[in-house]
Amino acid sequence: MPIVGKVNNITIDKCTKMGVVFKDVVAACEVVNCNGVEVQCQGSAPTISVDNTSGCQLYLSKDSLGASITTAKSSEINVLVPTGPDGDWGEHSLPQQYIHAFKDGQFETTPVSHSGA
Amino acid sequence: MPIVGKVNNITIDKCTKMGVVFKDVVAACEVVNCNGVEVQCQGSAPTISVDNTSGCQLYLSKDSLGASITTAKSSEINVLVPTGPDGDWGEHSLPQQYIHAFKDGQFETTPVSHSGA
Numbered sequence: 135m136p137i138v139g140k141v142n143n144i145t146i147d148k149c150t151k152m153g154v155v156f157k158d159v160v161a162a163c164e165v166v167n168c169n170g171v172e173v174q175c176q177g178s179a180p181t182i183s184v185d186n187t188s189g190c191q192l193y194l195s196k197d198s199l200g201a202s203i204t205t206a207k208s209s210e211i212n213v214l215v216p217t218g219p220d221g222d223w224g225e226h227s228l229p230q231q232y233i234h235a236f237k238d239g240q241f242e243t244t245p246v247s248h249s250g251a
Numbered sequence: 252m253p254i255v256g257k258v259n260n261i262t263i264d265k266c267t268k269m270g271v272v273f274k275d276v277v278a279a280c281e282v283v284n285c286n287g288v289e290v291q292c293q294g295s296a297p298t299i300s301v302d303n304t305s306g307c308q309l310y311l312s313k314d315s316l317g318a319s320i321t322t323a324k325s326s327e328i329n330v331l332v333p334t335g336p337d338g339d340w341g342e343h344s345l346p347q348q349y350i351h352a353f354k355d356g357q358f359e360t361t362p363v364s365h366s367g368a
């Protein structure tokens with residue numbers, strides 16, 4: 135599903151196996167309660183949040199590389215970033231597991247990285 | 252539900268509003284697909300993992316303070332640790348949201364902490 139032009143906000147809720155392509159989003163793009171979705175940002179987006187979602191391929195553009203991606207209760211989130219001028223993509227899987235250890239009176243959280251990314 | 256003696260492994264799967272008290276676990280205690288459970292470890296446990304669970308109160312003992320707690324796809328996980336000799340508990344909520352930012356060719360993950368813990 136292509137979204138044309140500049141929009142303020144995009145929310146993709148309860149979708150399975152869906153693809154969304156958009157150019158610019160002013161505020162945030164949210165993916166919630168989804169399953170196996172593909173989202174491509176061709177312009178800029180300050181914030182992308184993924185909540186309660188299993189499986190999301192997130193394609194960023196050069197202008198949205200600085201996006202802050204927030205995840206909660208999600209797994210299998212991959213972010214694809216453009217590498218080089220020839221249209222290649224670099225794939226990075228976001229951590230989905232975290233270790234919390236009690237140290238000096240509080241918990242320290244470390245993401246568990248399964249890939250070499 | 253009390254579990255007496257030393258056991259190798261405990262798995263609490265698909266439980267809602269349930270309480271489990273155990274003393275020692277040799278390998279790991281796992282909480283998966285649960286909703287609002289209370290788990291108390293009175294002895295030692297090397298690993299406690301919480302997966303796909305919303306709402307878990309985890310009571311540790313002095314001997315299990317060193318446990319490594321792993322979470323994935325979970326929210327509202329609170330860990331209660333004994334403070335002082337008078338049986339008081341200190342409550343720590345584990346982060347459930349994470350921010351991923353692209354830096355120097357890879358993603359850096361930071362837990363979002365809502366509490367002052």
